[in-house]
Amino acid sequence: MIALSAQEIAKIVDGQLHATGDLVVTAPPSIDSRDVARGSIFLALKGEHVDGHDFAGKALKQGAVLVLSSQKIDGPCIVVKDVVAAIGLLAAYVRRQLPNLVVIGITGSQGKTTSKDLLSWILSMADSTIAAVGSFNNELGVPLTLLRCAESTKYCIVEMGARHKGDIKALSTMAAPNIGVVLKVGSAHVGEFGSLEAIASTKAELVEALDEEGIAILGRYDEFTPKMGNGLKSSVITFGETHEAHIRASDIDMREGRAHFDLVTPEGRAAVGLRLVGSHQIANALAAAAVATGLGIPLDVIAGGLSTAEVVNKWRMELHELSNLLLINDVYNANPESTAAALRTLALFAQERGGQSWAFLGKMHELGASSDQEHASIGTLAESLGIDHLVCVGTPEYGADVNKQGEMSTHFYPSKALAVELSKDFAEGDVVLVKASRAERMEELAANIIENWNERVGLVE
Numbered sequence: 224m225i226a227l228s229a230q231e232i233a234k235i236v237d238g239q240l241h242a243t244g245d246l247v248v249t250a251p252p253s254i255d256s257r258d259v260a261r262g263s264i265f266l267a268l269k270g271e272h273v274d275g276h277d278f279a280g281k282a283l284k285q286g287a288v289l290v291l292s293s294q295k296i297d298g299p300c301i302v303v304k305d306v307v308a309a310i311g312l313l314a315a316y317v318r319r320q321l322p323n324l325v326v327i328g329i330t331g332s333q334g335k336t337t338s339k340d341l342l343s344w345i346l347s348m349a350d351s352t353i354a355a356v357g358s359f360n361n362e363l364g365v366p367l368t369l370l371r372c373a374e375s376t377k378y379c380i381v382e383m384g385a386r387h388k389g390d391i392k393a394l395s396t397m398a399a400p401n402i403g404v405v406l407k408v409g410s411a412h413v414g415e416f417g418s419l420e421a422i423a424s425t426k427a428e429l430v431e432a433l434d435e436e437g438i439a440i441l442g443r444y445d446e447f448t449p450k451m452g453n454g455l456k457s458s459v460i461t462f463g464e465t466h467e468a469h470i471r472a473s474d475i476d477m478r479e480g481r482a483h484f485d486l487v488t489p490e491g492r493a494a495v496g497l498r499l500v501g502s503h504q505i506a507n508a509l510a511a512a513a514v515a516t517g518l519g520i521p522l523d524v525i526a527g528g529l530s531t532a533e534v535v536n537k538w539r540m541e542l543h544e545l546s547n548l549l550l551i552n553d554v555y556n557a558n559p560e561s562t563a564a565a566l567r568t569l570a571l572f573a574q575e576r577g578g579q580s581w582a583f584l585g586k587m588h589e590l591g592a593s594s595d596q597e598h599a600s601i602g603t604l605a606e607s608l609g610i611d612h613l614v615c616v617g618t619p620e621y622g623a624d625v626n627k628q629g630e631m632s633t634h635f636y637p638s639k640a641l642a643v644e645l646s647k648d649f650a651e652g653d654v655v656l657v658k659a660s661r662a663e664r665m666e667e668l669a670a671n672i673i674e675n676w677n678e679r680v681g682l683v684e
Contacts, residue, residue: 345525
């Protein structure tokens with residue numbers, strides 16, 4: 224973060240200063256008193272269960288020099304009406320003070336975090352890069368990412384999510400992105416937006432915010448995203464797996480669940496071997512490659528970065544290599560697109576290993592009126608992929624259209640506690656997928672499956 228005095232910050236956020244004006248903040252803000260950096264500003268946020276004001280004193284002892292709060296505390300502070308809104312104002316100000324900073328905004332219904340991590344890996348090989356931590360993609364996460372930037376930072380990568388129309392426009396106004404990436408328009412959050420068209424309109428807010436010197440990076444994975452380039456002031460680079468894309472993957476080969484392909488760009492062709500699991504990671508890799516190409520990063524650096532990137536995100540396609548059993552823990556979130564991708568990965572691994580495939584699927588949230596249909600479609604997809612066992616955990620809708628006399632066995636369990644009983648039927652060489660929306664807490668089922676299997680093979684007494 225650039226150094227700012229308490230007096231300057233109070234003026235920027237329109238707050239009431241209760242500290243000496245020459246006190247200087249030199250480190251990025253923190254929302255957790257346990258990881259406060261010396262010289263930082265602590266954000267006293269009021270949550271549903273925790274009030275940050277209760278931890279302001281601890282934060283100051285840990286090294287924070289100032290607290291941004293919505294009420295006066297016993298210590299140096301700036302009092303504002305809304306802490307989140309205030310930190311957004313501060314981030315917008317800091318962004319304006321860094322004219323040489325290149326900000327890349329990434330949005331889409333699927334793949335934001337992985338694309339961000341791959342791009343961060345590549346750009347970090349070229350220059351100083353700041354990227355969003357985890358899935359910090361909202362009105363708090365974006366400013367926290369921007370405020371980690373300093374005069375020496377060359378690239379800043381921010382994720383942009385949305386719950387309502389106008390959310391991405393507001394984040395774009397704050398971040399002033401030089402490059403805008405739209406990965407894909409999918410059905411995640413369709414229950415809130417009402418239609419895919421409304422989701423597409425919201426995602427388009429990112430590229431519509433670009434000026435004539437900007438670059439719009441658009442995926443060719445749905446009917447809406449490619450059309451976002453029409454009428455833009457900025458230049459456009461497309462990515463995908465068809466010849467129409469500027470950046471594409473050719474000669475794709477899946478080995479041990481991981482994609483190998485030739486990366487084709489206007490600069491030439493180079494071999495890539497991803498370390499990430501699943502064919503759906505190709506799109507994320509191409510998005511990162513498209514941004515890097517637009518920034519003038521050499522093709523060999525891009526290909527090398529994609530092939531060496533170690534991207535580990537908790538509960539996102541986590542592979543647990545147990546004793547003669549593979550568990551794919553993909554419980555961070557779920558929508559029809561990501562669940563379909565996970566099922567394809569499950570089928571691929573089972574085919575390679577020669578065992579049976581087990582798909583433990585919990586509910587996909589926020590699908591609105593199409594929820595039953597979307598769940599049923601996933602069930603029929605599992606059948607068409609040759610999945611051996613479809614386990615519907617608290618969501619019988621998955622089995623609604625499945626052929627009851629077909630080769631796939633469909634199991635219905637009302638709870639995770641009961642579904643775990645099926646682990647007694649696993650055999651050596653089997654592959655197990657656990658997948659659901661975050662609210663279902665399916666990581667508990669994954670942990671129980673691991674424990675049960677380890678007990679069976681004698682690894683736990």
